[in-house]
Amino acid sequence: MSDVALVEFVETTASKFGIPGAAVGVWVDGREVFATHGVTSVANPVPVDRDTMFVLGSVSKSFTATALMRLVAEGKVELDAPVRRYVxxxxxxxxxxxxxxxxLNLLNHTAGLGIRLIIETGDGDDALAQYVARLPELEQIAPVGARASYSQAxxxxxxxxxxxxxxxxxxxxVAQLVLDPIGLSHSRYAPAEVMTHRFAVGHNLGEDGTLAVAREWKDTRANNPGGGIASSVADQLRWARFHLGDGRTESGARVLPTGMLDRMKEQTVELQGSSLGDAxxxxxxxxxxxxVRFVGHGGSSNGQFAELLTVPERNFAITVMSNAGPDDGIQFNQAVVRWALEHYLGVIDRDPEPLPFDAARAEEIVGDYEIDVMTLIIGTDDAGLTVACGIKPEVRAASEIELPPDLPAAGLGLLPDDQYIVISGGLQGQRGFFTRDERGKIVGADLAGRMFGRVQQA
Structure with missing residues (x-):
């Protein structure tokens, strides 16, 4: 596969989706391939290069987990120990x-915690301590260990x-445990450290339909473990190579035992009906x-999206970062990942075909679903089922930080076994499933690993 082909595809696809700036890196056949496009900001345009730092959103969790596993390897933390032993x-x-x-319940999202608290606890060194003190405000959506439900908190x-x-x-x-030993010089949390390098800002659609700079560049300091690192495409490939390797750095220094890295890639809990993964x-x-087994993590922040995917048995990795809002950024990232998988590995990743529209099934699921901070509204239009996803108005009104825009209604297709797929819009390709109670009534809808409970009509 010609490196030029990747560059051309990235350029064409970024232009198609109106992406201001993007960076792509591929590790294949023991070599790195890069493709960059556009600018860091429409308001202050600087060309994106392989060292441009993007906010990774939830890809940050892989750094938190790896740092924690190093503490496990050093005998300072036990996976099966209660969290209260340490906090x-x-x-x-x-x-x-x-x-x-x-x-372990926290590491594999089986703690039953709600998704997150939208609070501001400041930029001081006590930001996380204050956040934890507010956790009694968080909903407990399931008993510990009962199911997987993705939690930023x-x-x-x-x-x-x-x-x-x-x-x-x-x-x-994290810097001492993983970033510095592995040589990730363009991966940091603090804005003061990032601003000395070239970095991208997010963009969302304004009221006039044009892209505008997202003024909340990254999440609060208390959200750094779940989504606050900024990194470059070159650093992300180095990070991927570390996780594809034996736990040593490129200089041969041991960071983690090989078995510890392997354990991170072993199934701990099954996921049902999710486009994010099977487990x-x-x-x-x-x-x-x-x-072929894929191992990876995606992430979103305010107008920025990131994807990191590895294929261990093929010693392959791809990382994609873009700085446009959800209607375009997610689709761009997905298109690039799928193109690379097909053209470098011959693996074709397709969405399942939805079933024909069934009015009776549609009537059964139409309604509002919610988690602590967001809602899913499932309805119908002339084309069939629709789904809209957004932050609750009262949460948005009370928030002390700028929040990403809501996603407008998009097409929804049903799949067998109470599963579904979003067939248009910014979440196109996202899959989920409906949960029924003991009487067979639908009481919840899972999306992106999160269970939205059905709102009972008065």
Missing amino acids: PELVLADERAAAEMTV GYNLLGRVIEKVTGLTFEKA FGICWFLRDVDG
């Missing part, structure tokens, strides 16, 4: 959950575990396509 002050809305929750709590064990701030601990390992989403 004895932990209080949750559910006392039983607070007592039973283990470190859970990873922020892991960040506090790291602080308590190391005696360092989370950011300094969680330790942090990583795991998915099989045509008999």
Whole structure:
């Protein structure tokens, strides 16, 4: 495969989706291939290069998990130990959950915690401690260990575990445990450190339909463990190579035992009907396509999107970063990943075909679904089922930080076994499933690993 082909595809696809700036890196056949496009900001345009730092959103969780696993390897943390061993002050809305929750439950999203708290606890070194003190405000959506449900709050709590064990701030601990040993010089959390390098800003559609700079560049400091790192495409390929390797750095220094890296890629809990994966390992989403195992994680921030995918058996990795809002950024990233998989590995990743529209099934699922901060509204139009996803108005109104825009209604297609797929719009290709109670009534809808409970009509 010609390197020029990747460059041309990225350029064409970025132009098609109106992406201001993007960076793509591929590790294949023992070599790196890069393609960059556009500018860091429409308001202050600087060309994107392989060292441009993008906000990675939830890809950040892979750094938190790896740092934690190094502490496990050093005998300072036990995966099956209760979180309270390390954070004895932990209080949750559910006392039983607070007592039973283990470190592994946080790592593989089986703690039953709600998705996140939209709060601001400042930029001081106590930001995580203050965040944890507010966790009693978070909904407990399921008993500990009952199911997987993706939680930003859970990873922020892991960040506090790291602080308590190391005696360092989370950011300094991660730098010492993984960033510096692996040589990730363009991967940092603090804006003051990032601003000395070239960095991208996010963009969302304004009211006039044109892209405007997202003024909230990244999430709060307390959300650094779950989604706050900024990194370059070159650093992300180095990070991917580390996870494809034996736990040593390129200079031969040992960071993690090989078995510890392998364990992170082993299934710990199954996921149903999710386009993100078939299972969680330790942090990583795991998915099989045509008999080939994918290991990776995606991430979103305010107007920026990132994807990191590895294929261990092929010693292959791809990372994609873009700085446009959800209607375009997600689709661009997905198109580039799928093109690379097909052209470099011969693996074709297709969305399943939805079933023909069934009015009776549609009537059964139409309604509002919610988690603590967001809603899914499933309805119908002349073309069939629709789904809209957005932040609750009261949450948006009370937020002290700028939040990403809501996603307008898009097409929804049903699949067998109470599963579904979004067939248009910014979430195109995202899959989920409906949960029924003991009477067979639909009471929840999962999307992106999160269960939205059905709102009962008065």
